[in-house]
Amino acid sequence: MLSLQEKWRELDRLNNAVLAINFYNFETLSSILKAAKRKQLPVIIQATRKTIQYLGLDVTLGLAKSARKQYEVDAWLHLDHATDLDLIRQCIKGGFDSVMIDASEQPYRENIETTEKVVEMAKPHRVNVEAELGYVAKMGQSREKIRFTQPDEAKIFVEQTGVDALAVAIGSAHGFYDKEPRLDLELLGQIHDATPAALVLHGGSGIPPRQLKKAIKKGIRKINVATEIKNKFIGSLKSELQHTDDIDLRNIFPEAIKEVQHLIEDKLDIVARENS
Numbered sequence: 464m465l466s467l468q469e470k471w472r473e474l475d476r477l478n479n480a481v482l483a484i485n486f487y488n489f490e491t492l493s494s495i496l497k498a499a500k501r502k503q504l505p506v507i508i509q510a511t512r513k514t515i516q517y518l519g520l521d522v523t524l525g526l527a528k529s530a531r532k533q534y535e536v537d538a539w540l541h542l543d544h545a546t547d548l549d550l551i552r553q554c555i556k557g558g559f560d561s562v563m564i565d566a567s568e569q570p571y572r573e574n575i576e577t578t579e580k581v582v583e584m585a586k587p588h589r590v591n592v593e594a595e596l597g598y599v600a601k602m603g604q605s606r607e608k609i610r611f612t613q614p615d616e617a618k619i620f621v622e623q624t625g626v627d628a629l630a631v632a633i634g635s636a637h638g639f640y641d642k643e644p645r646l647d648l649e650l651l652g653q654i655h656d657a658t659p660a661a662l663v664l665h666g667g668s669g670i671p672p673r674q675l676k677k678a679i680k681k682g683i684r685k686i687n688v689a690t691e692i693k694n695k696f697i698g699s700l701k702s703e704l705q706h707t708d709d710i711d712l713r714n715i716f717p718e719a720i721k722e723v724q725h726l727i728e729d730k731l732d733i734v735a736r737e738n739s
């Protein structure tokens with residue numbers, strides 16, 4: 464498997480992106496890997512601090528590594544939205560392929576300083592580092608919180624920190640949208656021209672495929688999707704449980720796994736060009 468840094472270079476040549484999907488348990492992880500296998504496409508599997516607390520770090524690592532081997536899929540393990548340097552250090556040491564330091568709520572200078580520390584930690588292990596500049600509203604926060612990424616700041620930020628990937632604020636937000644979001648593709652193009660970092664789009668749930676395709680053309684290399692996964696999994700379980708008294712969870716979960724797999728297969732079609 465290529466390193467993620469090598470993958471960014473390949474994606475730059477192809478002008479394409481990789482999907483990064485959050486997993487929460489074995490079931491959602493297997494949905495992601497089955498979809499990637501079916502489509503013969505690589506994928507990034509993401510865990511947040513909450514998922515690591517839920518599963519335990521050793522289980523998160525062991526599960527991700529053994530599952531990607533079992534399904535024979537190129538799948539980079541990424542720590543999503545970390546603010547805690549200790550957790551980042553543990554993940555790097557444990558064998559994550561990639562980490563995100565999210566210091567986007569800190570002022571610009573402090574964001575640079577915090578990010579520099581993580582790059583220093585990650586470099587000897589050749590672990591990919593993603594940071595966020597500007598602000599992508601978190602789940603449940605008002606869209607007013609979005610602070611758009613400025614191209615000149617992005618240029619300096621990437622030069623100074625040496626990050627491999629940069630999450631940009633161009634109009635997306637975490638969680639579902641009340642109305643169709645409008646990505647600022649012109650701004651995205653300017654950020655792409657200003658910096659060599661792989662640009663990351665957070666808040667991928669609910670953005671129509673045609674907008675995602677345009678964003679890839681303008682330089683997005685990683686698209687994050689989480690909310691739609693949770694929503695589909697729980698929605699499927701709820702309806703399944705209404706029609707059965709079966710208590711064998713091995714009979715109950717497969718339908719939800721399959722529905723999430725199909726959702727991800729559709730998302731993978733967005734990047735399914737010559738990207739395998």
Ligand code: 13P
Pocket residue numbers: 485543544636637638639664665666667668687688689690691
């Ligand atoms: P959504 O939950 O809106 O899909 O965003 C996912 C994300 O950006 C994870 O970092």
